[in-house]
Amino acid sequence: MRLNRRNFLKQSAVGALAFKVGGAVVTASPAHAYAEDFPMQVLSAEERAALEAFGDTILPGAAQEGLAHFIDSQLAAESADSLLIIRYLDVPPPYAGFYKAALAALDAAAGGRFADLSSADRLALARRMGAGEVAPWRGPPAAFVLFVLRMDAIDVVYGTEAGFDRLDLPYMAHIAPPARW
Amino acid sequence: MNEAVDVVIVGAGAAGSYFAAKLQGAGKQVVVLEAGPERGLEDLVSSSIWARRLKWGGPPVDSQGVPIGHNVNFGWGLGGAALHHYATWPRFAEETFHIRERYGVGLDWPIAYDDLRAHYDAIQREVGIAGDAEDEPSRPPGEPYPLPPLPVFAQGERLKAGFDAIGVDVGALPAAILTRAYNGRDACIYDGWCESGCPIGALANPLVLHIPEAKRLGAEFRTECAATGVLTDETGQARGVRYVDAAGEVREQHADVVILAASCVQNPRLLLASAGAKHPDGLANSSGLAGANFMVDGLAAVYGLFDDPMENVFGVNAGQLFHRAAYEDGRARAPGAYQWQLAPAIKPNDLAGIAGARPDLIGPDLHDFMRRAAHGLAVAAGFASTLPDAQNRVELSSETDSTGTPLARVVYRNAPEAEALWAHIAAEGVAAANAAGAREAWHGRPAPVHISGGTVMGDDPARSVTDGYGRTHDVSNLVLAGAGLFPYTGGSSPTFTLYALAHRTAEHMIEHWSEYAA
Numbered sequence: 001m002r003l004n005r006r007n008f009l010k011q012s013a014v015g016a017l018a019f020k021v022g023g024a025v026v027t028a029s030p031a032h033a034y035a036e037d038f039p040m041q042v043l044s045a046e047e048r049a050a051l052e053a054f055g056d057t058i059l060p061g062a063a064q065e066g067l068a069h070f071i072d073s074q075l076a077a078e079s080a081d082s083l084l085i086i087r088y089l090d091v092p093p094p095y096a097g098f099y100k101a102a103l104a105a106l107d108a109a110a111g112g113r114f115a116d117l118s119s120a121d122r123l124a125l126a127r128r129m130g131a132g133e134v135a136p137w138r139g140p141p142a143a144f145v146l147f148v149l150r151m152d153a154i155d156v157v158y159g160t161e162a163g164f165d166r167l168d169l170p171y172m173a174h175i176a177p178p179a180r181w
Numbered sequence: 182m183n184e185a186v187d188v189v190i191v192g193a194g195a196a197g198s199y200f201a202a203k204l205q206g207a208g209k210q211v212v213v214l215e216a217g218p219e220r221g222l223e224d225l226v227s228s229s230i231w232a233r234r235l236k237w238g239g240p241p242v243d244s245q246g247v248p249i250g251h252n253v254n255f256g257w258g259l260g261g262a263a264l265h266h267y268a269t270w271p272r273f274a275e276e277t278f279h280i281r282e283r284y285g286v287g288l289d290w291p292i293a294y295d296d297l298r299a300h301y302d303a304i305q306r307e308v309g310i311a312g313d314a315e316d317e318p319s320r321p322p323g324e325p326y327p328l329p330p331l332p333v334f335a336q337g338e339r340l341k342a343g344f345d346a347i348g349v350d351v352g353a354l355p356a357a358i359l360t361r362a363y364n365g366r367d368a369c370i371y372d373g374w375c376e377s378g379c380p381i382g383a384l385a386n387p388l389v390l391h392i393p394e395a396k397r398l399g400a401e402f403r404t405e406c407a408a409t410g411v412l413t414d415e416t417g418q419a420r421g422v423r424y425v426d427a428a429g430e431v432r433e434q435h436a437d438v439v440i441l442a443a444s445c446v447q448n449p450r451l452l453l454a455s456a457g458a459k460h461p462d463g464l465a466n467s468s469g470l471a472g473a474n475f476m477v478d479g480l481a482a483v484y485g486l487f488d489d490p491m492e493n494v495f496g497v498n499a500g501q502l503f504h505r506a507a508y509e510d511g512r513a514r515a516p517g518a519y520q521w522q523l524a525p526a527i528k529p530n531d532l533a534g535i536a537g538a539r540p541d542l543i544g545p546d547l548h549d550f551m552r553r554a555a556h557g558l559a560v561a562a563g564f565a566s567t568l569p570d571a572q573n574r575v576e577l578s579s580e581t582d583s584t585g586t587p588l589a590r591v592v593y594r595n596a597p598e599a600e601a602l603w604a605h606i607a608a609e610g611v612a613a614a615n616a617a618g619a620r621e622a623w624h625g626r627p628a629p630v631h632i633s634g635g636t637v638m639g640d641d642p643a644r645s646v647t648d649g650y651g652r653t654h655d656v657s658n659l660v661l662a663g664a665g666l667f668p669y670t671g672g673s674s675p676t677f678t679l680y681a682l683a684h685r686t687a688e689h690m691i692e693h694w695s696e697y698a699a
Contacts, residue, residue, distance in 0.1 A: 057544065058544060058547070059543070060545065060548065080217075082233065082234075082238075085531065087236065087238070088250070088252050088253035088532060123544050130543070146543070147540060150536070150543060151530070151531075154529065155229075158530055159229055159230050159528075159529060159530035160228075163529060167551060167556075172372035172373075172494075173226075173227035173228075174227045174372065174380050175225060175226045177226050177227065177231050
């Protein structure tokens, strides 16, 4: 399929996540997009690195489940179609501005790149964000950033049929979500 | 130009679709304008993630002060918020209609419970409600429920023991969820996906109730058509609605009667955005109260972690058991009326999910909690009532949407009494969870739910926006519908009363059509 906005939105609307890969639209799960290293559509390489490192800090395994690809794909979609929990949280769309500002603040608070911190320092910084103890912090409120990204990480790790399996919970769908989630 | 019709309705949620079906059925030609997209049952994917598309996706609402959770509480597209509501359907308590007369606070309704009783009964028969009238705490008089109550799983049994132990009487939860097949719809299978929308139609939603009925009778639903204002004539009467269609074209739909059923926020936004020579401060706003008395109940989520399985993935999101403390009862214990819903079905993610119970946990601790709580978490949801306050209101923002219409701004603060009531409820719930034998018990932070008011009804045109039928005091052919009309709720879930009121008004409109269409 040739890539254009209409096709892209159509793919998004039918119930699978759409990614732009090499000029085509591909539907895939975020975990598959991560494994295949699909390119980001909205976020930069630096933002992706910070997001994945932060995701793995607050919920180990979130990066591999495609946290960055999930968020990036939704930032590329119409905000009314967004699957991100941020749409519930009284943040005006478009939501890319929030994520970019949050990730820039995270890197700055880390003194360069969050991804370059040790595991212990990453966790310590995340805990200080939750307590509102990071100063200076130049971005959306740190505790709110932690709240949103934590919920995003929970979505990709535990909000899917595979996630329910991890908790030994029956999924019991009336209408199953798309397999290429 | 569209051909003029009898009725144009803005909003295809619970109230709008109900009026469409009943007025079209009475021989009136109805057009419904819905800002959001077309939806079908096939869109109701069982997933907390995919369900986010059902929530508000329209023009942003500027929230000042205490957040009201606008986007998560309101719907978008055919079915509106009723598509993802939990279907807890209690009748309002008798005292709720007379709170000022009896206790000197808030605002009185212009009608009494007895004025609505027959309409509750009629809606209950049509839609189907599961419950036990004898076992439901504080249920006002009325017909028994047509369906047996919801089943109680381990989570409900355990929490009931705790509430019993602290002297809080809990009983059957009234729910517009079918426990047996009813009127051609299937029974619930208790898989807990209510908030994602119920594609089998066991949970009452407009896609299985009044939208198909209205369409079958000939009503027309136009989706992706955003109303931008109510049109008025030289006398100040409404003559239709201006809207922007899916192609971005500005259009007009003329009608003899205009019904705004576009939510507690969008209804006042449209009134205020419809200012004209005859009504410079906004339509139906001679009282200055269009947008005022906006109310938000405070949710207190209480959690108990148990060692044995709670079967918490089963059931319905509304819960299994119910308690209501009347204002009078509550005054002895707390400053206000409130409601408990025990043992909702929960999922791992989303705001009301397992992970949300302990937002402080991150890293390996979070995985550990998820594994324990997935089977051992029990939840009780308390709802603190709020009194109307004219300072809590919907206004117009200086910013506009893509159609040039000013955005809505909501200014909201909690009264000290509401915060004290919330604290009382949270403490009561934790005490009950501990009494039930929880290994740990705690409560979350206040969350905004049950939005109502903003265009309240009343007898006095100087102190209210509409009469007891929802007809605006200022414009006799302009009717408002939905929970925005409520002067007070007592902390009770609003949707059943929204329907009962719509039933009463639709009947009145049909019997007295010339008064409305004059």
